[in-house]
Amino acid sequence: MSQPQMRRAIESGVPDNRQFLHPLLIKNYGNWKYHDRPRPGVLHHVSHSGDEVWTVRAGTQRQMDVYTIRKLCDIADRFAESHVRFTIRSNIEFMVSSFAKVSPLIQELEASGFPVGGTGNSVSMIAHTQGWLHCDIPGTDASGVVKALMDDLYDEFRREEMPNRVHMSTSCCEINCGGQADIAIIVQHTKPPKINHDLVANVCERPAVVARCPVAAIRPAMVNGKPSLEIDEKKCMCCGACYPPCPPMQINDPEYSKLAIWVGGKNSNARAKPTFMKMVAAGLPNNPPRWPEVSEVVKRILHAYKNDARAWERMSDWIERIGWPRFFEKTELPFTKYLIDDWRGARANLNASTHIRF
Ligand code: SF4
Numbered sequence: 001m002s003q004p005q006m007r008r009a010i011e012s013g014v015p016d017n018r019q020f021l022h023p024l025l026i027k028n029y030g031n032w033k034y035h036d037r038p039r040p041g042v043l044h045h046v047s048h049s050g051d052e053v054w055t056v057r058a059g060t061q062r063q064m065d066v067y068t069i070r071k072l073c074d075i076a077d078r079f080a081e082s083h084v085r086f087t088i089r090s091n092i093e094f095m096v097s098s099f100a101k102v103s104p105l106i107q108e109l110e111a112s113g114f115p116v117g118g119t120g121n122s123v124s125m126i127a128h129t130q131g132w133l134h135c136d137i138p139g140t141d142a143s144g145v146v147k148a149l150m151d152d153l154y155d156e157f158r159r160e161e162m163p164n165r166v167h168m169s170t171s172c173c174e175i176n177c178g179g180q181a182d183i184a185i186i187v188q189h190t191k192p193p194k195i196n197h198d199l200v201a202n203v204c205e206r207p208a209v210v211a212r213c214p215v216a217a218i219r220p221a222m223v224n225g226k227p228s229l230e231i232d233e234k235k236c237m238c239c240g241a242c243y244p245p246c247p248p249m250q251i252n253d254p255e256y257s258k259l260a261i262w263v264g265g266k267n268s269n270a271r272a273k274p275t276f277m278k279m280v281a282a283g284l285p286n287n288p289p290r291w292p293e294v295s296e297v298v299k300r301i302l303h304a305y306k307n308d309a310r311a312w313e314r315m316s317d318w319i320e321r322i323g324w325p326r327f328f329e330k331t332e333l334p335f336t337k338y339l340i341d342d343w344r345g346a347r348a349n350l351n352a353s354t355h356i357r358f
């Protein structure tokens with residue numbers, strides 16, 4: 001009798017990236033001698049073997065239709081060497097093995113509407129998640145904010161004129177996956193959720209929703225004879241965490257879901273430790289399709305940083321040196337007691353969380 005065969009595991013994780021790498025990158029993997037940047041948007045790597053690779057980095061509109069992807073692949077076939085890769089900020093990079101191919105590639109990219117830049121001390125592409133496409137809780141269209149803002153910051157992407165690199169992020173909800181950034185645009189709900197009591201019993205697992213609230217503001221309740229939930233609105237800090245497990249607790253609102261700007265975060269260990277962001281502007285209207293109010297504040301912060309920071313100071317280093325009062329003076333943003341939150345009185349606010357107790 002034949003032995004039963006073990007079922008092979010089906011893995012659907014990230015594929016081995018080596019199958020997609022440019023042959024010169026595989027050949028010289030871990031053997032690079034040095035790299036430099038001949039011009040903004042172009043990286044030049046030289047190997048101990050003598051091989052050289054030029055990488056041309058371009059920006060895209062982020063959410064791409066199939067025609068745009070075909071156009072980029074076509075450019076890779078005709079002007080590069082049929083290999084592309086995406087950076088963590090979703091820039092697209094084309095690798096070529098000879099300097100002579102760099103200029104025609106740049107010309108073709110720019111003629112097709114893809115700016116070349118995003119390297120060194122530039123404003124690189126804005127990191128964001130693809131909220132509307134794959135997530136159930138976005139409070140805004142992050143990709144739209146990114147597209148509108150990068151249109152306004154087009155020249156800062158193409159040049160390397162900032163004191164240090166500027167990483168920006170946009171998060172389409174308040175409990176976001178945006179991460180730390182020099183400038184971050186984050187949704188800010190300003191009213192507690194409105195509960196559709198007719199649906200709660202059918203859709204929500206009530207204990208899970210109660211447990212989800214970080215400030216213990218949700219209680220089970222009977223409403224109109226049906227099991228539902230109620231919110232202690234004095235406790236609720238409008239975080240939106242109850243909405244994903246219970247969509248009848250609708251918190252998105254065209255008027256009261258706003259945008260806030262946070263600054264000074266970074267993940268890098270270079271020169272100074274990683275830092276958390278602090279909120280410096282709140283209550284900006286969520287105003288599609290161009291979000292002009294957000295753009296105005298971001299540009300104000302960027303220009304103050306560009307004019308005032310010393311060489312190689314990241315946003316957080318600059319603010320640390322000049323202090324928060326001077327930051328608000330130089331950016332001409334109004335300061336209110338709701339911003340920053342690293343003053344002594346913040347202890348009371350932090351105490352509002354069940355997770356942090358003093
Ligand atoms: S930022 Fe929020 S809404 Fe956007 S994808 Fe992440 S969790 Fe979803």
Ligand code: SF4
Pocket residue numbers: 192193212213214215216217218231235236237238239240241242243251
């Ligand atoms: S919005 Fe946040 S704080 Fe308010 S009830 Fe829901 S989970 Fe709790």
